[in-house]
Amino acid sequence: MTHKWTTGFSWLALLLALGATIVAFTGMTLARVDRIGKLEGFGYLVQSAPFAAAALVIGLIAVILNWRKGWPALRAAVPGFFIALGFVGCLAVRVAMGADAPMIHDATTDLADVPQFEAITLPEDNLRGLSEPSEWVSLHEIGYPDLRSVVLDRPVAQTIRDAEKLAKARGWTIRAVDPEAGRLEATAYASYIRFEDEVVIRVRPDGADRSLVDMRSTSRVGIGDLGVNADRIRDFLEDLAAVR
Template identity: 80%
Template sequence: MTHKWTRGLSWLALVLALGATTVAFTGMTLARVDRIGKLEGFSYLYQSAPVAAGALVIAIIALFLNWRAGWPARRAALIGFLFAAGFVGSLAIRVAMAGGAPMIHDATTDLADVPQFEAIELPDDNLRGVDTEAKWIALHEQGYPELRSVVLDRSIEQTIRDAETLAKERGWTIRAVDPKAGRLEATAYASYIRFEDEVVIRARPDGAGRSLVDMRSVSRVGIGDLGVNAQRIHDFLEDLAAVR
């Protein structure tokens, strides 16, 4: 009887873990190649997560029973545990990395004079989740106090050309670029699903022969972004400042 329960739980953990992983990966892949919507693809992952968590619990119990019963189904229990742990662990790490990111999807270095898009049209519901611009600003100031304009010791034109090079290296799609006017607009991509995020980079003279650079990154779908847009701005401007 003990062996029967051990084998049953071991195979149940394996089937649930593989099933959850397959469903999540299939949905995300379909969204990645635009066969289904991005949020629909993400829902496959979201809905599979509880199944993977359950598989992880069952796998742990199965491993314990295997240990007590002489390992009659150790392979199924171990594989189920590894798949479930990988699924749940990767999600936990991603959420932990987001820390206390506010529930907004629009990040910028300049809240007083927000960089505007000209070539790219943002969704009409870009204030979704916050209702008013004042609430967005308040959440932004609380969540991303470190995002600030940067000053670069180079011309406006060179700054935008350097930004264009970095954007292309990252695989972004350039939508508009005007080095003399100090503007660049592009579409960046996030996660395996390739969520589309719109980016605008603005360079203006600082009055001392240098460039004052601001950046904005906006997700086209969703309410919160787990801090992805703010991190993109931080990393991009850091790399832009390092260009020689």
Template identity: 80%
Template structure:
């Protein structure tokens, strides 16, 4: 192989890897600031994947050719490889971490008496991708058997006040809060795109100065959430229980 071919292949890998990364980042940023829809912004990322995978393969070939030819374009090949490998690797890790997540986007601690939204209106197609509530319950039980209510040694009012503080610290948008009635509703945000997920926290008396807390987190778009809502509930209730 000539040095000219090796240089050309190296620069092709670099251009494809950097170009696809910029394309994906641009789309996601536009979605983040609501200049385009969230799913449309995610589409930029999705469309970039095959291009970056191709760039990674080309970069590997270019590195091998550079090694054989005395490294005539090592910088272009190496940068292209690093961009492509970083892109593919970060996506691969995210997908692998959520490999066991079910194709649902609504998680809760109480399937028998699901916390309901009052201030927030969920999409009419909240059961999209499912045959009905029974399938959702079955998938939820199988995937998240440990997602349960928590009992706290504090009043209902204090529980909601503590929950409100934690929600604000996380950057959530508070939609409704009723410390006396034991309810908080908020919009949380997921990923760089800032997908909007709706959250309701319900607090009920459970004896003297004890409160039973349930939580629900629902994605407004998409069918599966990669386990984001269940993880949000787990982390939030863990932090709420740790408040002193």
């Protein structure tokens, strides 16, 4: 092939990679600031992904051609390849991290007595993607067998106050908090788009000055969450237990 083909492949890879990245980032940013819907913004990312994948393949071909021809289009081939690699690589890693997660978006530590929201109203389609609650329970038991209530050696009110501090430090929006009743409700945020996930923390007395803590985290949109809500529960309860 002549330098013309090498240059053409190089610039095509760069333009595809830049175009896919700009479109995805623009859509996600508009969703982040609520100029468009969250799922619509996510759709920009999904629709851009095939173009980024194509740019990665073309970019690899362009790099090989440039290497063979003495790098006539180095400034286009290398940036195009690495921009596409970054785009596709980030997506692949995120999907791989949540590959084993069940296709649900609602996680809790107590399936027998699920913590309920009082201040926050969940969407009417919170069971979206499922036929009945028992299906959710079954998928949850298989996917998240490690999620369990935790017992902390501190009073109920203190546990809620500690939880409130942790929630605020994470940037969550507190919707309701009642230390004496052992309840906290908040809105947490996921990914760059800032998907809204609703959280309730329920604390009940469990012996002398001890607290039985349960937590629930559920997404307002989508069917599967790639394990985000379960991870939030694990991380939060671990940090709450570490408070001294």
